Amino acid sequence: MLIDPNGIGVAMFKFIIIFSSVIFCLFFFTTPDLSFAGKDRTLEVTVSTNAQGPVSLFCLPNGGGMSFAGANATIYVTLVMDGTPVENLPAPGITLGGYPGDLFVCNGGSNADYDTNHLGMTLWNEPLQVGGHLDPNDGDLLCVFVEDVAYPDPVLAGFRINSADINGDGNVNLTDIQFFAGDFFGPYQYRSDFHWDGVLNLADIGLLASSVWASCP
Numbered sequence: 001m002l003i004d005p006n007g008i009g010v011a012m013f014k015f016i017i018i019f020s021s022v023i024f025c026l027f028f029f030t031t032p033d034l035s036f037a038g039k040d041r042t043l044e045v046t047v048s049t050n051a052q053g054p055v056s057l058f059c060l061p062n063g064g065g066m067s068f069a070g071a072n073a074t075i076y077v078t079l080v081m082d083g084t085p086v087e088n089l090p091a092p093g094i095t096l097g098g099y100p101g102d103l104f105v106c107n108g109g110s111n112a113d114y115d116t117n118h119l120g121m122t123l124w125n126e127p128l129q130v131g132g133h134l135d136p137n138d139g140d141l142l143c144v145f146v147e148d149v150a151y152p153d154p155v156l157a158g159f160r161i162n163s164a165d166i167n168g169d170g171n172v173n174l175t176d177i178q179f180f181a182g183d184f185f186g187p188y189q190y191r192s193d194f195h196w197d198g199v200l201n202l203a204d205i206g207l208l209a210s211s212v213w214a215s216c217p
């Protein structure tokens with residue numbers, strides 16, 4: 001059998017190219033490992049917002065509510081591990097939630113808009129997919145979670161959230177209308193003040209009416 005030296009050379013060349021590509025991809029696109037956070041590594045989580053004052057976001061389980069961008073209240077977070085920006089951390093690992101209160105979040109409904117960039121930064125501009133409510137007057141804080149660990153920050157103390165899904169079961173239906181009716185004729189309840197002005201009136205009824213049957217995707 002004849003051995004073609006050129007053929008072997010080409011095969012070797014292809015092997016080196018493929019092997020190098022695999023090593024390159026593993027090096028540059030491996031998901032950052034934060035599992036040692038709090039042990040021998042230190043994750044710095046810096047939260048900021050362009051909101052100039054208190055903000056109330058009216059949300060729906062289907063994401064049809066107010067956006068952070070629309071409220072001029074973009075939230076930014078920057079992740080730095082041992083002095084190095086955490087790049088390419090997938091957005092599903094970076095979420096918003098109530099702390100310690102329990103805002104109901106649809107599956108994936110509070111993920112950051114993007115994976116972290118080369119500066120370790122991502123943000124929230126898009127609407128949340130949530131039910132229930134969050135009110136700083138009840139001691140609840142909107143909070144950034146990284147890999148399910150809470151990083152409460154007073155920067156977000158001006159944020160409050162309510163939803164036409166008042167009871168936080170992922171659907172806007174007759175049950176929520178009953179809760180709203182009770183609030184409408186009772187003492188002021190922020191959870192039903194969808195058009196946030198301190199009173200429950202036709203504007204709030206209108207938002208509820210246009211939200212019926214919204215549910216988690």
Ligand SMILES: [Ca+2]
Pocket residue numbers: 131164165166167168169170171172173175176
């Ligand atoms: Ca509901």
Ligand SMILES: [Ca+2]
Pocket residue numbers: 193194195196197198199200201203204
């Ligand atoms: Ca109102």
